[in-house]
Amino acid sequence: xxxxxxxxxxxxxxxxxxxxxxxxxxxxxxxxxxxxxxxxxxxxxxxxxxxxxxxxxxxxxxxxxxxxxxxxxxxxxxxxxxxxxxxxxxxxxxxxxxxxxxxxxxxxxxxxxxxxxxxxxxxxxxxxxxxxxxxxxxxxxxxxxxxxxxxxxxxxxxxxxxxxxxxxxxxxxxxxxxxxxxxxxxxxxxxxxxxxxxxxxxxxxxxxxxxxxxxxxxxxxxxxxxxxxxxxxxxxxxxxxxxxxxxxxxxxxxxxxxxxxxxxxxxxxxxxxxxx
Ligand code: AMP
Ligand code: MN
Ligand code: MN
Ligand code: MN
Numbered sequence: 001x002x003x004x005x006x007x008x009x010x011x012x013x014x015x016x017x018x019x020x021x022x023x024x025x026x027x028x029x030x031x032x033x034x035x036x037x038x039x040x041x042x043x044x045x046x047x048x049x050x051x052x053x054x055x056x057x058x059x060x061x062x063x064x065x066x067x068x069x070x071x072x073x074x075x076x077x078x079x080x081x082x083x084x085x086x087x088x089x090x091x092x093x094x095x096x097x098x099x100x101x102x103x104x105x106x107x108x109x110x111x112x113x114x115x116x117x118x119x120x121x122x123x124x125x126x127x128x129x130x131x132x133x134x135x136x137x138x139x140x141x142x143x144x145x146x147x148x149x150x151x152x153x154x155x156x157x158x159x160x161x162x163x164x165x166x167x168x169x170x171x172x173x174x175x176x177x178x179x180x181x182x183x184x185x186x187x188x189x190x191x192x193x194x195x196x197x198x199x200x201x202x203x204x205x206x207x208x209x210x211x212x213x214x215x216x217x218x219x220x221x222x223x224x225x226x227x228x229x230x231x232x233x234x235x236x237x238x239x240x241x242x243x244x245x246x247x248x249x250x251x252x253x254x255x256x257x258x259x260x261x262x263x264x265x266x267x268x269x270x271x272x273x274x275x276x
Contacts, residue, residue, distance in 0.1 A: 002028060002030045002258070003031065003032045003226065004242055004243055004246070004256070004257040005212060006188075006218070006246075007021065007034070007247075008037055008062075011035075011037040012038035012128050014247045015129070015248040016245070016248070016249070019049060021035060022055065028112065030055065031056065032055070032273075033058070033077075033257075034060035036062040036075055038128070038130060039062065041090065042061055042184060046114045054188070056275035058219060059079065059080070059120075062076075063076060065167050065168055065169060065172075066072065066164060067169070067202060067205065070192055071157075072170060072187075074144060074173050074187060074188060075186075075187050077185065077186060077273055078174075078182045079176075080180045080181050081178065084177045084178045086107075086177075089168060096167055097128070097130070101122070103163045105134075105151040107160040113154065114143070116137065129241070134150070140156065145250045165213065174209040174211060178210050184211045185269065186203070186238070187215055187245075188245065189214055191218070192226055197231070203236045203238065211274070213238050213239035214236075214240070215229075215240075216262055216266065217242040217245060218242075218243060218259065219244050220252070220254070220258070226261075230265070238268040239267055239272055240262055240263075240268055244259045
């Protein structure tokens with residue numbers, strides 16, 4: 001039985017619409033999932049039209065936050081998207097994303113990249129906009145060779161396009177998640193490139209703020225990482241979650257529902273999640 005609690009649709013930077021994502025999940029025989037778009041629940045607005053078959057759905061989103069100057073992603077499950085505190089958080093993040101897009105364009109142009117502001121003017125910022133959109137623009141205008149290079153040279157951590165200071169704080173994100181009835185899970189702990197001791201400090205802080213789980217598995221990963229993160233989830237009493245972080249079909253290391261297995265000795269998050 002495949003489960004997957006981390007994936008993206010066209011409501012953020014995924015390539016499949018929510019409906020297409022459901023068709024793909026059925027084909028992949030995923031029986032319980034959560035769509036976790038960046039800073040948005042809008043995928044769920046059209047859920048009446050989804051052909052679910054036997055699939056269980058848990059409402060979710062992935063919030064961009066900051067903690068001690070590090071960009072940290074937090075998964076929210078079972079929130080009420082209509083709750084005032086959640087609407088305020090989403091509005092804040094949307095505004096931050098739009099303002100950030102303007103700054104990214106400016107900073108990329110200062111680096112000598114061309115046409116970014118003009119492209120952004122024409123595209124507009126009303127629809128979801130993230131760094132992958134800039135990466136695709138740079139690729140289309142042949143200013144980079146591929147998406148990876150766009151991140152490595154211009155958009156990744158510490159580069160000109162890595163503008164992150166406007167996200168809500170970890171504290172305020174966890175507060176809104178809990179106030180709206182939801183549960184907070186730390187996304188992909190391995191992606192932040194933290195030292196072991198700094199990661200433990202993050203887990204202590206996350207737990208103290210009311211976080212209930214962490215991703216022990218994110219996509220396909222090395223067995224030693226699964227084992228290590230599994231041990232941390234036990235040590236810090238955080239439920240173990242699993243997700244592919246799927247954005248598009250055809251990427252073997254993050255195919256929907258095909259992430260590495262959770263260690264069988266660990267309390268999985270699945271039972272704690274509601275299906276709505
Ligand atoms: P943003 O939400 O605008 O900060 O963009 C972050 C998103 O960019 C992540 O969720 C990934 O989907 C994507 N991303 C980050 N790093 C890379 C990378 N090195 N290569 C490709 N996509 C990336
Ligand atoms: Mn993404
Ligand atoms: Mn993420
Ligand atoms: Mn994600």
